[in-house]
Amino acid sequence: MEQTDVRERVARLLAEHDPARTDRLAFLRARFDAGLAWVHFPVGLGGLAAPRAHQVLVDEELAAAGAPDNDPRRIGIGLGMAAPTVLRYGTEEQQHRFLRPLWTGEEVWCQLFSEPGAGSDLAALATRAVRDGDGWVVNGQKVWTSSAHTARWAILVARTDPDVPKHAGITYFVCDMTDPGVEVRPLRQITGEAEFNEVFLTDVRIPDTHRLGPVGDGWRVAQTTLNNERVAIGGQAMPREGGMIGVVARTWRDHPELRTPDLHQRLLGSWVDAEVARLTGERLRQQLASGQPGPEGAAMKLSFARLAQELSGLEVELLGEDGLEYDDWSMRRPEIVDFTGREAGYRYLRAKGNSIEGGTSEILRNIIAERVLGLPAEPRGDKDLPWKELPR
Amino acid sequence: MEQTDVRERVARLLAEHDPARTDRLAFLRARFDAGLAWVHFPVGLGGLAAPRAHQVLVDEELAAAGAPDNDPRRIGIGLGMAAPTVLRYGTEEQQHRFLRPLWTGEEVWCQLFSEPGAGSDLAALATRAVRDGDGWVVNGQKVWTSSAHTARWAILVARTDPDVPKHAGITYFVCDMTDPGVEVRPLRQITGEAEFNEVFLTDVRIPDTHRLGPVGDGWRVAQTTLNNERVAIGGQAMPREGGMIGVVARTWRDHPELRTPDLHQRLLGSWVDAEVARLTGERLRQQLASGQPGPEGAAMKLSFARLAQELSGLEVELLGEDGLEYDDWSMRRPEIVDFTGREAGYRYLRAKGNSIEGGTSEILRNIIAERVLGLPAEPRGDKDLPWKELPR
Amino acid sequence: MSGEVDLLYSEVEEELRASVRALLARKASAEAVLGRCESAEPYDPALWRALAADLGLAGLAVPEADGGAGAGWREVAVVMEELGRSAAPVPYLGGAVLGTAALLAAGGGGLLPDVAGGRRVAVLAVPLTSGPGAALPATVAADGAGVLRGRVTSVADALVADVLLVPARDADGVAGLYAVAAGDVEIVRRTSLDLTRPVAHVLLDGAHGQLVAAGELAEAAVRRALLVGAGMLASEQLGIAEWCLATTVAYVRERRQFGRAVGSFQALKHRLADLWLEVVGARAAARYAAATLAADDPDAEVAVAVAQAYCGALAVRAAEECIQLHGGIGMTWEHPAHLYLKRAKADQLALGTPGHHRAELGRLVGVHM
Amino acid sequence: MSGEVDLLYSEVEEELRASVRALLARKASAEAVLGRCESAEPYDPALWRALAADLGLAGLAVPEADGGAGAGWREVAVVMEELGRSAAPVPYLGGAVLGTAALLAAGGGGLLPDVAGGRRVAVLAVPLTSGPGAALPATVAADGAGVLRGRVTSVADALVADVLLVPARDADGVAGLYAVAAGDVEIVRRTSLDLTRPVAHVLLDGAHGQLVAAGELAEAAVRRALLVGAGMLASEQLGIAEWCLATTVAYVRERRQFGRAVGSFQALKHRLADLWLEVVGARAAARYAAATLAADDPDAEVAVAVAQAYCGALAVRAAEECIQLHGGIGMTWEHPAHLYLKRAKADQLALGTPGHHRAELGRLVGVHM
Incomplete structure (x- = not known):
């Protein structure tokens, strides 16, 4: 895919959907369908399988033509974290269900990862998901969830097997935030604002079709989410x-x-x-x-x-x-x-x-020290013990 | 022991040994014998079993009278480290043999503790002392030894039992620096100077009567030495x-x-x-x-x-x-x-x-964190293994 | 200099500390303080009565002849440490320190017995940011009959003052320190960074002031009050830092991540050791400032500048480390850490920033540009 | 500003780096450098020939028409990084950077072919501490016939200069840049903190100088040389910091205490991570300075000031951490760490201290007192 092809597609989109006379949402959907949402995504999922670098071109030309954008700051978690993860680990059905409304902003996403007892040590998480027929029942408490009160969907990590070491017993889900078992409470900060929320999950039902990646493989799936978070910031x-x-x-x-x-x-x-x-x-x-x-x-x-x-x-x-x-x-x-x-x-x-x-800055320094400088990890006693036997 | 008693003894010393007309060494010996060397030491060992605070008085009055001092900076290791250790752990015979010439400066002391492989982790030391009849034969290498080339005696820690954990197999000795097996080499520093030395010990013989404290108890004895080092500095x-x-x-x-x-x-x-x-x-x-x-x-x-x-x-x-x-x-x-x-x-x-x-400042921060603030120690794998099985 | 100055806490001072701490533990818990600073009445009058009148702390530095306890600034400093440690919402700095120090230096104006007895709060009306050595503010004009017009901005503890001690100048530029009834002025509460010691603007539109001191005596009284205030503030900052360090140490000993107490990780241990080191230094510096102020030692100016330059920055650093090492929980409104961060940051601006005090010190000890 | 500026290393630059590094690894090992700086001949002439003539590095920034390689300051910066990494005792800064930059700006004076070919070393005779923007030094006087009298103190690399480029003023105060044969002046070696780049005083007692440039051109040439020198020095400082970081990381991975590699202790890990962070920043800053100097970009003054303010302090910090984290062994003469500490500390003073460059920057970007 050459730059000229991309340019041509932009011109065609603008010709067929004059931003001045097209409804915002209709334009965004058309843009997605034209493969100009995120050009490095596959064809059919908002992209053209083109080099990521071409996106700058698209964004510039559309902005110049007065086209609406998808207000990326409002849907940052969807764009930056959920989308790459759904792309990498989602089934075809999941990709088609979730990515378009995610990108257009019709559906806001949030992230149910951190817990009061699992912050830097996310793998220690205690929210439980128990198999129940063709689905799962989830109970637990999450925290530091921005957009929880506006979100339609959440990416969620939960413990599905407490009998194995902590990294091995985690599974990754898409959680419906409209489930009656989801309670969102604002979490006020030292600024006076409540940017974040606490989310209480009580017998929340998630169909197995909303699982991302294999059972027990949630830690690996979550790495995709978290790595994309850091790239986005930097x-x-x-x-x-x-x-x-x-x-x-x-x-x-x-x-x-x-x-x-x-x-x-x-x-x-x-x-x-x-x-x-x-x-x-x-x-x-x-x-x-x-x-x-x-x-x-x-x-x-x-x-x-x-x-x-x-x-x-x-x-x-x-x-x-x-x-x-x-x-x-x-x-x-x-x-x-x-x-x-x-x-x-x-x-x-x-x-x-x-x-x-x-x-945290402390965790980032650990990462630099170990992954960049090759310094040895701290001795750890928590990696091989079954999760349920860990001291808390 | 009241201040007035101390003052009286100073007056008597000065009366009996006019500093202006007494040989320096003779005066220092007389001062020691009068119990005015270190007043908090026991009677007979240069002291009066008096509160340490009285020493200031003695030093001031003698200085005012023009009395010579024992040039404490030249014999700092003897005064600051060897003496308190000999006092606490030495036999009566050892105390009488060593303390007087130590204090007068007739015999300079040095410290054979650090090794190339045992710095902050002193207890990892590898210098071996092997029992041989009524004495010990010592082999190894020490480093960072100031005054080694002027010293008559050294305080020395050596490994006497490699089959027990590292803190348990150490014994504390007084080493004769004139032994033919002792080789002192200056260690040049980044300043250009050589304040310190490397000391190579080859079949050095130490009589068992020059052992300080029980066999295998050298780590505890060394704590006295090291604690006094830090007090002296602060x-x-x-x-x-x-x-x-x-x-x-x-x-x-x-x-x-x-x-x-x-x-x-x-x-x-x-x-x-x-x-x-x-x-x-x-x-x-x-x-x-x-x-x-x-x-x-x-x-x-x-x-x-x-x-x-x-x-x-x-x-x-x-x-x-x-x-x-x-x-x-x-x-x-x-x-x-x-x-x-x-x-x-x-x-x-x-x-x-x-x-x-x-x-090092790093070790001092550990000490503050653990002993003052009560923070937990790092997990350690080296405390209970026999010394000879430790990775090096 | 410090050769003869006692830097320890006396037994009497330790007893005083214990009684203040016990009272604050009962009446100024973190929840109580947080709840109050969000209420319409940000100061706690019951707590103030207990401290000022029952324990007699309002008059600690006032001679017995004037109805005080006849102690001195060393003892006041101990109280400030404890108040810093609890971030309690009481008008101690503006009243018992700045106001009282000004009155003591100005001759009292008949107010000392009521002030010392905790029956009235007399607050020095200067912007909280005024450093010692600053010229007497010229924002209020007095006429010959003591009628005052003007404004004083950012006054600490003005909200609960009964009397304001207002520096002013007359038409000839002669300084005066005037006592004005709070009811005769307009006090405009500002939304303040420090939730537990809000500032307010004092507007004087023809209020009548009683002249407490005039001319050089008035100027000297304000100077002395600012110097004493800055010195006492160092002890408050020490108290803030001590609370932050102790609270953080307790938290990291309990909080587990990666199967270990996070306080066992060496990077945190070293940071907390460094912080402890600075707290130890702050204690020595604050004690020296208090002792020299108590004794009217000529070294007091240097002592206060050193203490403020050091403790002002330390309290902020300690509060920042407290929040960082608590992780997310330290960022929440429910956790009291933010009360200390806000107090510490406001204190850093109060009575001269650390930079102001370093500059002052350069002048005092001859380290000039 | 940096929108269009390439901050990466090109393939050609990476090849250049590889060949310089390989040569230095062969001929400038730590032992060789240490041995030489204690000898009577502190510079290594064979190494200089190999670098300057064989690899053609002396003329990197010189146009091909003048016998150079026709590259530019970006490439010179890569060489400086590698020289910093090895602390090699060669007159590159004084000659190939400062001298050559002055000649290029001054019109060459016929010296460029010999200089670029490594056959002669032409060193700019200014005190090494001169910052960019400093006025042309007035310590040497020229008469109408080009006879020079005076002295220039603390000149880097003067000991092995063939030609000295001496800024001077005539009786009317008009500036000139004169080329003087080294044999015609007295060069007094000073015992220097930096063992691998000793400074010397240059005494001129009637030496004959050939006028290379006069008036504003001479002044501009010296200014340009100091700006280029300061920018290139940032790359040397980056190289020093990189060596210190890499050497320390390698050491703490191997060194065991308490049954663990000391590099597994978190306090050390965090310190080294922070140092790496600063090295990453220094690389970006040094690259930007080199790129703007190479392109004669008007932002070069800001770029150099930023790079020097940052890299000058960083190299010292990196060398200090290197010694600290090596423990006792880092304090010994045998370990090469001290060569880098001494070079880094001298570099911090060279061509303007970080404080000088921050002040310069305040002027350039309008952050004034």
Whole structure:
């Protein structure tokens, strides 16, 4: 599939569905059916089996023509995590059932992975799925679920065999969030908002046709989900002074009266770090584009968290009296989180989560140390014991 | 024993041995015999069984009277490590044989503990001592031995039983450094100097009467030695701007032309850290004096190393062109090491050892985490295996 | 300098600590504090009565002749440590520290007995961000009859003040410190980062002030109050850091992941050891500041600058580590860690940032640019 | 800015790296380097011939018309990385980078063919600590006939220069860049912190200089050389950091204490992961500096300032971690770690400290005090 072929298909889509006169959803469905949703996906599933790099072209040309997009930030979990997993492990039937409404945004997805007792150590999860006829009955508690209250479907990992070691007894499902056994409770954060939820699962029924991958193979399936999460976080390009550094540099330039030599030195140091992080991301992007993916994605997430935390802390100090205030503590359930949105106090508090969510900085350092540097793993006593015998 | 009694004894010593007209060694011997060497030691062994706090009084009054001291920096290992161990574990005969010439400086001591394969993990040591009639034959290699070339005696730990777990098969000896099987080779450091030595032990004979503590109990005996090492390092009082901060602050004040805002901010930060470390030391000293010893000794050593490294690095930067130079690379064997002596480049390089020698900063952090904070130990596989079966 | 200064806690101080801690454990649990800071009445009047009047802590630093306990700033520092450790919502900093220190230096203005007895709260009306050594603020004008017009922004504890001690200048630029009844001014509560010590703007539109001190005495009183306040704040910051460290250590000893207590992982152990190291340093620095303030030692300015530069950053770091090492649970509203993070961050701005105090120190000890 | 700039290594660059690395592995082992820097002849002339003439690296950035390889600063940066990785004692920075960059900007003065062919080493005579943007040094005076008097202190690689490129000013204050035969000046070797790149003072007492460029051209040539030098030094610093990280990782994988490889202890793993993270950043920053210098991109000044601010500190940190994590063995003269520590520390001062470059950056991007 050449660039010119792709360009031609875009032109045809636009000719047949003038964005100015087509219903948003109708356009998105037509785009999916034309294979222009995600060009590297197979034909018939929204793609053209084309190189991933061509997607940029499609997105640019459609944006230029005023075509609607699928509001990717609202459906990030579906796009970034559920879709690659369904593509890789789903049956043909599952792929055709789930991917189109996922991509168009008709069906929002969420992720039922973490539990109160299984965070970094996800494989310790205790939510049980018990076979019952041609389906499963699920009981347990999940946490840190964004979009749970708007989601139609969830990707879910549950324990189907407690008698084998913990990584071996997990199975991966698609869970219907409208099941009466699913209860979603907002989980308020230190910012005052509730971006996330707790999800209580009580006798939730899942048909076996909604299982992804073999029984007991859920850990391997989940790796696809999680690896795609990390790639998604690390892959964005950024302009100079993009992100938190831009916010703080702007405050600095606008408020000469707040400047001190101490803050000046610290800001210059962070400016350098931010620019180096930006160049690192740019280099990673070039590596991916030239087919040499590197392990720098983990680096990006670590750097991003550190920078966001340092800079947002510095901004509060810089603001002086204004730094003592907060915009609004009332509990809200935002659909989209903008790390640099709202005011300095919010940014400061929200940034604390950057080194926890989606893999803590500690876990990322372990991964770098072991997978990139080849350092030996910690001695572990939990890998070979049956799950039910593990101390808790 | 009251302060007044101690004062009286000092007066009597000075009256009977006028420092101005007494040979240095004769005076030191007389001081020892008067129980004024270390007042908290037992009577007959240089002490008066008095509170340790009275020693300050003795030292001050004798110094004021112009009495010679025993040049404690030259014989630090004997005073700080060998003496407390001989006192605690030595037989009466050993105590009377060793302590007096140790304190007067007639006999210098060194420490044969570390080995190339046993640094932080001292208990892994491989130097073997094999029973032979009424004595022992020792073979092995030791390293990081300061004063080995001037020492008459060494405290030595050696493996006497390889068939039991590593902590259980160690015995503690006093080794005669004039034995023909002892070979001392200087070990040159990154500063160019050789403060330390490697010591090769080949069929060295040690009479059983030079064993300290029971056979196989050497690990416990060595703890006395090592704990005293750490106390000695942490216990010194310091004036404001003492140590490395004083050196750098002086350079700063003397050279306005070298100042930059970057270095200014960093120097102010280090000034605060140095003053806080000084106050911490002062507080520790007050705690000890009031009989509430705290675990802050380890804190002092860590802070000292970090400050010395930061400040000496900053000083080289501050000096600019002069920082590119070094005073002298020629190999020397100094008897006494002055961390702030010589020039900036030397200070910078020498300070690197502060976080390695006498317990690495990593080991000290482990100790704080486990003994002070009560955090669990790492899982270990090496504690119960016979030493000879350990992987190496 | 510190040669003669006692850096330990006396037995009396330890007893004081024990009684404050016991009271706070009963009346200022994490749930209670969290519930209150979301209510319409963010301060706890019953707790304040128990602390100020029953335990007599409002007048700790006030001489007995003025109705106080005749103790001093060393003892107040111990109370501040405990208040930091509980993030309790009481007007101790604004009232018993800043207000009282200003009154003590200004001659009292007849207010000390009521203040010391906990019957009235007299809060120093300065922006919480004012550092020691800052010039007396000129945002309030006084006329010859003591009628005041102007505003003071970001005043800590103003919400529950009975009396505001307002620095002002008259038409000739002469400074004065005026006592103003809270009912005579408008107090505008701000939505504050620190949930447990909200700031408020004080608007004066013709309020009548009683002159407590004039001229250099007024300026000196405000300077002294800010210096004492900054020094005492270091002990509060120490208390915050101690709570964060202890809470984190307890959590990582219990929390298991990968079949082990997460506190057995060496990277966490080393970080907590480093944090402990800094807490130990903060304790020495805060004690030295309190002791020199108590003794009117000429080294107090250096001592306060060192303590603030060190403890201000440490409390924030400790609270940040507390949240990070708790993982997700530390990010929740239900867990009290955020109360300490918010208090620590606001405290970092309060009475001079660490950078402000380092700059001050450079001046005091001759490490100039 | 970086939108169009290639931050990867091309295949040609990777081949160049491989051949340089192979040569250095053969001729500049740690023992060889250590032995040489203690000898009377601290530079290795055979190694220099092999690198400069045989591999043609002296003229990498010189156009083919002037006898060079017609490559550019991207390729020179790759060589600098490898030289950093081996701490090899060759006059590449002073000659092939600083000297050549000055000649290229100044018009060559007829020296380029010999310099590019590795037959003569032309070293820029400026103090190694000179940062880009510094004013042309005024320590050497030229008369109308090109006779030079004065001194230039702390010149890198002067010891083995054939020609010194000396910035000077005439009696009217007009700048000139003069080529002076090394035999006509006195070169005083200094005992240097960096054993593998000693500095020397250059004393000119009536030496005759050939004018290479005058006036603004001379000033621009020196400015350009310092900018290029600082940018290329970032790649050397990257190479140092890479060696330190790789050597430390290899060591902690092998070294056993407490029955485990010490590299399995999490505190060490996390520190090394953080160091790797910084090395990854340094690579991107150094590549960007090299690419913008190669393309004469207007963003080169920002790129160099960023790269130097970052890589200068990183190389030192990496060398310090290398020594710490090697424990005692890293403190010995026999282990090569100290060669890198000394090089890294001297490099931190060279061509502007990180603080200098941060200040420069503040000016360039408008983050002012």
